[in-house]
Amino acid sequence: MLKGKKIILGITGSIAAYKSAFLTRLLIKAGAEVQVLMTQSATSFISPLTLATLSKKPVFTDVHNGESWNNHVDLGLWADVMLVAPLTATTLAKMANGISDNIIVATYLSARCPVFVAPAMDLDMWAHPSTTGNIDKLIAYGNHIIPVGHGELASGLVGAGRMGEPEDIVQHLEAFLSNGTTASLTKELPLKGKKAIVTAGPTYEPIDPVRFIGNRSSGKMGIAVAEALAKQGAAVQLILGPSNLSTEVANVELIRVQTAQDMYEAATNSFGQSHIAVMAAAVADYRPKTVADKKLKKGDFDLTIPLERTLDIAAALGKVKKKHQVIIGFALETNNELENAKGKLKKKNFDMIVLNSLQDKGAGFKHDTNKVTFITATEVKPFPLKTKVAVAEDIANHIAQILPS
Numbered sequence: 001m002l003k004g005k006k007i008i009l010g011i012t013g014s015i016a017a018y019k020s021a022f023l024t025r026l027l028i029k030a031g032a033e034v035q036v037l038m039t040q041s042a043t044s045f046i047s048p049l050t051l052a053t054l055s056k057k058p059v060f061t062d063v064h065n066g067e068s069w070n071n072h073v074d075l076g077l078w079a080d081v082m083l084v085a086p087l088t089a090t091t092l093a094k095m096a097n098g099i100s101d102n103i104i105v106a107t108y109l110s111a112r113c114p115v116f117v118a119p120a121m122d123l124d125m126w127a128h129p130s131t132t133g134n135i136d137k138l139i140a141y142g143n144h145i146i147p148v149g150h151g152e153l154a155s156g157l158v159g160a161g162r163m164g165e166p167e168d169i170v171q172h173l174e175a176f177l178s179n180g181t182t183a184s185l186t187k188e189l190p191l192k193g194k195k196a197i198v199t200a201g202p203t204y205e206p207i208d209p210v211r212f213i214g215n216r217s218s219g220k221m222g223i224a225v226a227e228a229l230a231k232q233g234a235a236v237q238l239i240l241g242p243s244n245l246s247t248e249v250a251n252v253e254l255i256r257v258q259t260a261q262d263m264y265e266a267a268t269n270s271f272g273q274s275h276i277a278v279m280a281a282a283v284a285d286y287r288p289k290t291v292a293d294k295k296l297k298k299g300d301f302d303l304t305i306p307l308e309r310t311l312d313i314a315a316a317l318g319k320v321k322k323k324h325q326v327i328i329g330f331a332l333e334t335n336n337e338l339e340n341a342k343g344k345l346k347k348k349n350f351d352m353i354v355l356n357s358l359q360d361k362g363a364g365f366k367h368d369t370n371k372v373t374f375i376t377a378t379e380v381k382p383f384p385l386k387t388k389v390a391v392a393e394d395i396a397n398h399i400a401q402i403l404p405s
């Protein structure tokens with residue numbers, strides 16, 4: 001598909017520029033003719049000599065070199081495809097606003113061919129409204145955005161913003177050149193503009209200043225769901241009970257709570273503005289009726305602690321749920337699993353309940369894996385053992401499918 005195609009590869013100043021060497025090699029190997037353009041700052045990350053050698057052509061880093069002029073208009077007309085990879089926030093802003101102060105933007109403005117960009121940024125830069133606005137502008141101009149990856153970034157933070165892998169970028173170009181469609185590339189994230197709340201982790205119900213009633217929930221499943229929803233574009237509030245875990249993902253706002261009452265207040269406060277609620281927390285159903293203000297001393301007697309019911313957060317949200325909202329619940333059962341889970345689906349007005357059974361090896365608390373069954377009013381869908389991250393992605397995909405637009 002790429003054989004004989006003339007490709008302009010613009011490289012801007014990001015640490016991801018080292019990947020452009022692999023990208024150039026892949027394009028050349030696929031039979032394309034590649035003209036590399038670099039910004040001055042890109043030359044600090046990778047040498048033009050490397051790229052000139054791989055592309056078998058001189059690399060241009062400026063509109064002129066003091067003696068001759070590199071005709072960006074000709075370059076723009078020569079190319080079958082222009083690709084900017086990596087694309088920094090600076091060059092993105094210049095492309096969005098026509099600030100033609102380097103050879104890449106000058107050529108971009110002259111190009112009549114399809115233009116692809118592969119952004120590379122730190123997670124907060126990627127999530128910044130200024131970046132989102134500029135990306136929206138490029139989409140509006142008809143350019144194609146190669147989705148960013150998710151993972152560890154040069155800053156050490158973990159989140160969205162990594163440049164797509166060279167193999168993926170080549171695949172995108174091939175798909176475009178073979179069927180001329182880029183719908184999958186420019187398509188908005190399915191949950192963009194949606195707000196979600198996710199409850200996760202255990203709750204601790206104090207007995208006295210040092211003791212509490214709690215449970216073994218780690219919060220892993222709920223955190224994975226929050227991150228999966230954010231990856232699909234939702235703005236997420238993660239309401240997390242006492243857990244050692246955390247999240248660094250952009251678009252996930254972490255609200256830490258201790259008790260069922262705290263979690264209830266945080267969830268009911270935010271639900272009105274939300275489209276999605278995922279109730280992954282293992283909420284204590286009972287709490288001590290009174291909390292001693294001093295540490296309880298032992299005596300020569302058995303101790304009974306009177307307990308009272310906590311509020312059912314999921315049921316409270318289910319009662320006020322509107323047509324545009326969906327609620328997903330979890331059920332951890334040890335017996336009569338299907339029947340109990342179906343009962344909770346109905347009673348709490350969930351749109352789906354995710355059943356996990358403690359009887360399955362590798363499922364439940366503390367594990368990185370889970371074996372679940374999705375239950376809706378019309379369907380019971382069992383899944384094989386998967387990582388919690390993969391289960392979370394299945395849940396986010398299901399939500400994206402059923403959410404009223």
Ligand code: CTP
Nearest residue numbers: 279280281283285311312313314329330331332
């Ligand atoms: N849930 C909740 N608030 C509570 C209790 C449960 O939001 N006070 C939510 C859980 O997060 C889960 C669902 O309700 O999504 C079912 O929780 P589960 O503990 O399985 O059910 P319970 O209603 O507590 O019933 P039981 O403990 O008797 O099985």
